[in-house]
Amino acid sequence: MGILNPDKTDFDTEDLTFRPKLLSEFIGQKRVKDQLEIFLQSARMRKSVLEHVLLSGPPGLGKTTVANILANEIGKNFVNITGPSLKKAEDIISILISLNRGDVLFIDEIHGMSRIIEEILYPAMEDFKLPFTRTVGDKKEILNVKLKPFTLVGATTKDGSLTAPFRDRFGIHLEFDMYNKEDLVEVIRRTCSLLNIPITHEGVDAIAARSRGTPRIANRLIRRVRDVMVVRGSIEINKKIATIAFAMLEIDDLGLEDLDRKIIYHIHKYYKNGPVGVKAIAMNVGKDIRTIEDVYEPFLNHIGFLIRTPKGREVTPMALEHLQNLDNKFGVKYDVHIRKKEKKDKNDTIQDDQKTDMGNVRNDNIRNIALIDEEDMK
Numbered sequence: 010m011g012i013l014n015p016d017k018t019d020f021d022t023e024d025l026t027f028r029p030k031l032l033s034e035f036i037g038q039k040r041v042k043d044q045l046e047i048f049l050q051s052a053r054m055r056k057s058v059l060e061h062v063l064l065s066g067p068p069g070l071g072k073t074t075v076a077n078i079l080a081n082e083i084g085k086n087f088v089n090i091t092g093p094s095l096k097k098a099e100d101i102i103s104i105l106i107s108l109n110r111g112d113v114l115f116i117d118e119i120h121g122m123s124r125i126i127e128e129i130l131y132p133a134m135e136d137f138k139l140p141f142t143r144t145v146g147d148k149k150e151i152l153n154v155k156l157k158p159f160t161l162v163g164a165t166t167k168d169g170s171l172t173a174p175f176r177d178r179f180g181i182h183l184e185f186d187m188y189n190k191e192d193l194v195e196v197i198r199r200t201c202s203l204l205n206i207p208i209t210h211e212g213v214d215a216i217a218a219r220s221r222g223t224p225r226i227a228n229r230l231i232r233r234v235r236d237v238m239v240v241r242g243s244i245e246i247n248k249k250i251a252t253i254a255f256a257m258l259e260i261d262d263l264g265l266e267d268l269d270r271k272i273i274y275h276i277h278k279y280y281k282n283g284p285v286g287v288k289a290i291a292m293n294v295g296k297d298i299r300t301i302e303d304v305y306e307p308f309l310n311h312i313g314f315l316i317r318t319p320k321g322r323e324v325t326p327m328a329l330e331h332l333q334n335l336d337n338k339f340g341v342k343y344d345v346h347i348r349k350k351e352k353k354d355k356n357d358t359i360q361d362d363q364k365t366d367m368g369n370v371r372n373d374n375i376r377n378i379a380l381i382d383e384e385d386m387k
């Protein structure tokens with residue numbers, strides 16, 4: 010699938026050395042960092058174990074990195090597992106028993122854990138104990154195995170799919186936002202300097218603008234642009250090299266790739282701008298639902314191109330204008346109809362604001378009207 014591949018295992022080994030080790034080296038996410046600094050300091054001063062932490066947000070924003078940083082800052086072991094890999098009760102029990110005081114147990118994709126595992130975690134998180142029942146004669150006895158106090162750090166891209174009792178057992182909830190342009194610029198400079206890749210200001214800007222607010226994507230784009238730099242015999246990543254690379258990858262000025270554009274176009278063309286369920290979108294563009302929801306939608310939603318409603322997904326006039334403006338750039342002509350007379354309506358102020366800074370759009374409250382002329386569609 011290219012640059013947006015959510016699969017983390019395809020990472021170059023280079024990438025592992027990129028992870029910032031301390032909170033002070035972690036770029037952006039000021040809200041998350043400020044809170045963690047306080048909580049860490051308070052735990053240190055009270056000589057207590059840090060409370061359980063839930064990290065949520067779209068892929069590639071630094072949740073695993075922050076979990077690692079917490080263990081480093083605390084100076085204890087980091088035990089890293091993924092929710093879906095925990096199948097049987099024994100899997101989690103043996104891990105819990107092996108933890109030392111203050112250790113960080115990181116469970117990635119915690120929404121993918123089974124109920125059995127979740128229920129074992131309840132008393133483990135709350136009272137640091139594991140209750141076992143055993144039968145003595147005809148009586149049942151409860152035996153509590155004491156655990157050493159530890160910090161559970163859970164990461165999820167689907168905050169909403171955790172059960173309320175489970176979510177409530179995390180004392181600290183931190184939500185990751187997409188990065189703004191300045192922070193991405195810093196991430197790109199840092200990565201290029203770690204990889205010894207010379208890059209001009211314009212090169213940095215070109216990559217930052219197409220990184221979809223996501224450091225993982227920024228780092229991947231750097232590698233792809235570097236490939237072009239090497240093959241073209243250039244001594245640096247500059248505007249020209251970046252332009253060649255992005256044209257080859259069919260990544261547009263906002264960082265959208267072919268599949269993003271397909272999603273928008275399908276909703277426009279076949280569902281009259283929506284609402285349409287994610288299942289239908291996934292089938293139409295040939296991807297699974299999870300990939301659409303986790304990888305493509307968050308950014309389209311973030312820049313105000315796609316809105317999620319209880320009835321399904323809708324595309325906005327901004328998205329349609331974007332397709333129209335591409336004007337056959339990647340060899341695809343999008344047959345987009347936008348009703349002219351509704352272009353200038355009261356929503357324009359919001360849309361104009363959005364356009365001034367695509368990187369910082371918050372479109373939660375924006376309800377777009379469908380601009381497509383239904384007559385045009387017939």
Ligand SMILES: Nc1ncnc2c1ncn2[C@@H]1O[C@H](COP(=O)(O)OP(=O)(O)OP(=O)(O)O)[C@@H](O)[C@H]1O
Nearest residue numbers: 027028035036067068069070071072073074224225
């Ligand atoms: N603030 C940051 N500064 C520098 N690099 C970062 C930052 N955040 C993330 N990265 C880099 O981006 C990559 C992705 O980060 P990470 O694996 O922590 O994301 P994630 O939120 O755990 O993603 P997923 O939900 O897919 O597991 C890593 O290589 C990491 O080094």
Ligand SMILES: [Mg+2]
Nearest residue numbers: 072073117164
């Ligand atoms: Mg992760």
